[in-house]
Amino acid sequence: SSELTQDPAVSVALGQTVRITCQGDSLRSYYASWYQQKPGQAPVLVIYGKNNRPSGIPDRFSGSSSGNTASLTITGAQAEDEADYYCNSRDSSGNHPNYVFGTGTKVTVL
Amino acid sequence: QVQLVQSGAEVKKPGASVKVSCKASGYTFTSYDINWVRQATGQGLEWMGWMNPNSGNTGYAQKFQGRVTMTRNTSISTAYMELSSLRSEDTAVYYCARGWGFDIWGQGTMVTVSS
Numbered sequence: 701s702s703e704l705t706q707d708p709a710v711s712v713a714l715g716q717t718v719r720i721t722c723q724g725d726s727l728r729s730y731y732a733s734w735y736q737q738k739p740g741q742a743p744v745l746v747i748y749g750k751n752n753r754p755s756g757i758p759d760r761f762s763g764s765s766s767g768n769t770a771s772l773t774i775t776g777a778q779a780e781d782e783a784d785y786y787c788n789s790r791d792s793s794g795n796h797p798n799y800v801f802g803t804g805t806k807v808t809v810l
Numbered sequence: 811q812v813q814l815v816q817s818g819a820e821v822k823k824p825g826a827s828v829k830v831s832c833k834a835s836g837y838t839f840t841s842y843d844i845n846w847v848r849q850a851t852g853q854g855l856e857w858m859g860w861m862n863p864n865s866g867n868t869g870y871a872q873k874f875q876g877r878v879t880m881t882r883n884t885s886i887s888t889a890y891m892e893l894s895s896l897r898s899e900d901t902a903v904y905y906c907a908r909g910w911g912f913d914i915w916g917q918g919t920m921v922t923v924s925s
Contacts, residue, residue: 733911735855742905742915743855754913786855788912796869797910799845801855 702726702791704802711808712777722770722787722802730790732770732802734763737784746785747772774807782809812836814906814916821922827894830919832906839887840864842909846880846891848902849918856902861889896923 704724712718722732731750735743745754747763760775770789774781785805791798817831832844846858859870861880868880879892889906901923908914 735912737855742918743907743912744915745911745913748911748913788855788857790910794869794872797860798869798871799857799860799910801847801857804854 702789702793702800704732704787704789704800706785706787706802706805708803709806709808711810712774713810714779715776717773717775718777718807720772720774720785720787720805720807722772723768724789724800724802725768726789726792726800727765727768727770729792731765732763732787732789734761734770734772735786735788736781737786738782743786777807777809779809782807812908812914814908814914816904816906816916816919819920819922821924822896824897824923824925826896826923827892828896828921829890829892830904830906830921832889832891832916834887834889834908837908839882840884844880844882844889845907845909845912846878847905847907847912849905850899850902853902858891858904863889893921896921898923 734747736746737743746757746761751763762773764771787802791800815833840863843860845860861868863882882889903918905918906916
């Protein structure tokens with residue numbers, strides 16, 4: 701099965717911009733989705749498709765993709781954005797739909 | 811509102827099986843697949859498989875083939891995930907999530923495997 705690789709941790713100053721990347725072969729064929737997870741809570745979808753935000757997700761969250769890399773950008777990071785972020789996409793292998801999650805990135809807001 | 815509510819925490823002995831439920835409300839249960847994802851303490855998310863509540867069709871991650879069974883009861887809008895031959899490494903929080911967008915998640919069910 702495919703793998704999605706993320707940097708383990710990034711930090712960002714309050715109000716600044718941070719980009720989180722996700723690399724994997726499956727991203728050449730499928731868009732990534734992005735999830736935010738705070739300690740002790742279930743993940744929350746923040747970006748899906750080309751660059752779509754579910755209702756209630758602030759517009760400081762945006763997504764992009766190029767080749768085998770997907771990115772999540774937080775423009776003007778807030779204290780409440782401190783969390784773990786995971787990408788996922790459909791897996792290009794197998795004869796039925798498979799999905800794979802990235803390794804996760806811990807975002808610290810300074 | 812749209813939500814998925816999971817069953818409570820479980821403690822099981824090695825070799826036993828566990829069955830976790832996921833009750834859907836606020837939408838048509840048969841219109842969206844249900845995925846199952848697990849997360850060991852301090853670790854990342856791991857996709858386990860999917861089930862189509864309308865047809866009952868399933869697809870499992872290769873790692874869990876032969877050990878996991880996903881079923882549903884459409885009359886009560888509930889999906890189930892049963893994992894057998896439990897070992898300590900299966901200790902984790904198990905989540906259900908709606909559809910290919912994983913747009914709605916259950917609250918998680920802690921499964922502890924310990925002798």
